[in-house]
Amino acid sequence: MIFTRDDRAGEGKLSSRLGLVTEAVEAGPGRDLYGYVVEQLSRGGKVDYVIVDEAQFLAPEQVDQLARIVDDLNLDVFAFGITTDFRTRLFPGSQRLIELADRLATLQVEAMCWCGARATHNARTVGGEMVIEGEQVVVGDVHRPAEDVGYEVLCRRHHRKRMTSAAARAAALSPDVLPVGAEVDEGAA
Ligand SMILES: [Zn+2]
Numbered sequence: 001m002i003f004t005r006d007d008r009a010g011e012g013k014l015s016s017r018l019g020l021v022t023e024a025v026e027a028g029p030g031r032d033l034y035g036y037v038v039e040q041l042s043r044g045g046k047v048d049y050v051i052v053d054e055a056q057f058l059a060p061e062q063v064d065q066l067a068r069i070v071d072d073l074n075l076d077v078f079a080f081g082i083t084t085d086f087r088t089r090l091f092p093g094s095q096r097l098i099e100l101a102d103r104l105a106t107l108q109v110e111a112m113c114w115c116g117a118r119a120t121h122n123a124r125t126v127g128g129e130m131v132i133e134g135e136q137v138v139v140g141d142v143h144r145p146a147e148d149v150g151y152e153v154l155c156r157r158h159h160r161k162r163m164t165s166a167a168a169r170a171a172a173l174s175p176d177v178l179p180v181g182a183e184v185d186e187g188a189a
Pocket of ligand 1: 114115117154155157
């Protein structure tokens with residue numbers, strides 16, 4: 001059984017950036033994930049294991065329901081997602097997952113910052129400019145960075161310096177601006 005939440009491909013879909021799409025159950029606010037699985041089983045449905053994508057968007061109580069699926073139904077649950085938002089704060093759902101999970105794993109397919117370092121932080125851009133304030137959840141599109149909301153993964157250094165690939169390109173093209181022009185001194189990190 002596959003749950004997802006706010007996938008880019010739309011409600012009830014699980015998509016990958018490679019373009020693969022499969023049907024999924026939308027884990028919307030208020031949906032009892034434990035109750036949903038129990039209902040499927042009681043109707044004679046077969047569930048081998050449970051996959052949850054975009055798990056950072058789950059409510060903390062839905063993560064508790066996932067733990068109950070493991071403990072009471074004896075099913076494995078594999079939850080995938082990111083840990084922190086564009087302000088480097090844990091999503092409430094991710095926090096609860098870290099608190100309850102039997103096992104945590106960093107996926108081996110590692111994203112790179114434009115500088116080549118390992119990308120560990122998500123930047124949100126609005127109209128191409130990196131922002132550090134706003135709603136925690138705004139679903140954007142990594143392939144459409146120009147208007148409205150987009151996302152870019154950065155290393156921590158460039159997330160702190162607010163330097164997206166576009167900002168770095170602009171800085172490199174301008175002889176008057178030092179490449180650290182966007183840096184904000186935040187004191188001890
Ligand atoms: Zn970097």
